[in-house]
Amino acid sequence: MATAWPTIGNHPVPANNTTSLPAPGGNPMNTGAAQPPARAATSLNSTEVSFNPQNQSNPYYLHINENPALELVPFPMDGSNYHTWARAMTMALSCKNKTAFINGAIRKPPEDDLERYMAWERCNNIVASWIIRSLSPTIGRSVLWIDTAHGIWNDLKRRFSKQDLFRIAEIKCEIYQIKQGDNSLNEYFTKQKLMWDELSILRPMVYCDCAVKCNCGKKIDDLNEQLEMDKLSIFLIGLHERYTWARNQIMLLRPLPEVNEAY
Structure with missing residues (x-):
């Protein structure tokens, strides 16, 4: 099978480095062997x-x-x-x-x-x-x-x-309004987690891709850490009053735990 010639731009170059010079009449004068037909491109995309x-x-x-x-x-x-x-x-x-x-x-x-x-x-x-x-x-x-x-x-x-903008606002309102009330701790935590998970899909967290952490990356990390603290504080505030002592003890911990650990 004939091997396809390498290309420079869109012009094929013979593998034997033979140069085709223009003849005086304007027609190219081939000094090498006849050019084989170009190989047909594959019909399937490699991806x-x-x-x-x-x-x-x-x-x-x-x-x-x-x-x-x-x-x-x-x-x-x-x-x-x-x-x-x-x-x-x-x-x-x-x-x-x-x-x-x-x-x-x-x-x-x-x-x-x-x-x-x-x-x-x-x-x-x-x-x-x-x-x-x-x-x-x-x-x-x-x-x-x-x-x-x-x-x-x-x-x-x-x-x-396309309704993401309004749904984000609705989720935020629901997150702040959810209280444990007569629900079990598991039911209350699950409701909040579902809201936060949906919000993270509609508005994903931002991360820094720099190999060496830049100043902007540090600020992004601070914002993401603040978001985790918001999850914790909202969860604790919505707890039933019978968990008041546990809530106060958690807020005294340093560093503060993530909301999953607090639950």
Whole structure:
């Protein structure tokens, strides 16, 4: 097989370093051997998932029990719970080894590649069916005619993640208003943790990537440490009065514990 010549920019250079000089008439005069045809570019992107539907670790593989009627999450997405739903759905699809069909790692193959196209269409429709079954009827009908699972996923993200600004404000209000009351300590702590976890998804913590800690990185660390102290103080303030003594003892500790340790 002929070896492809190295290139400089977009111009092929013969491997034997033979130079082609222009002839007086303007036509190039080849002093070396005839140039072989350029090697055809590979049709598959090197970053795409390999095609092996018989391998159980391959996203194209479908188990006999995987069918469109499966319900992967225990609650429907109605628009107000998008982030919770998206997290649960991503975990479920990961267990099925099908996240490549929603994150763009697998693209629609050309129809002339019949075997690959048929396998892709089958898996794509399965994943799309799982997503639609996990939506409320109204939202499900609104994405029914989108051809790909990746397109459905992106459409839902564009429509429902835009409410982040208002949801962040709602979460902050809920965090400050939650009190233990007659709930058990476990129930109270779990409610607060759910709120903080959702807030961390909508507004992730910032970290410094510098190899040597810079001044800005130290300030970021201070802000993150203050956030952890806020979690602790809000948790302690909301405790039932029967925990007053324990709360006072925790506040005297130096350094202060994280909220998980305090719980």
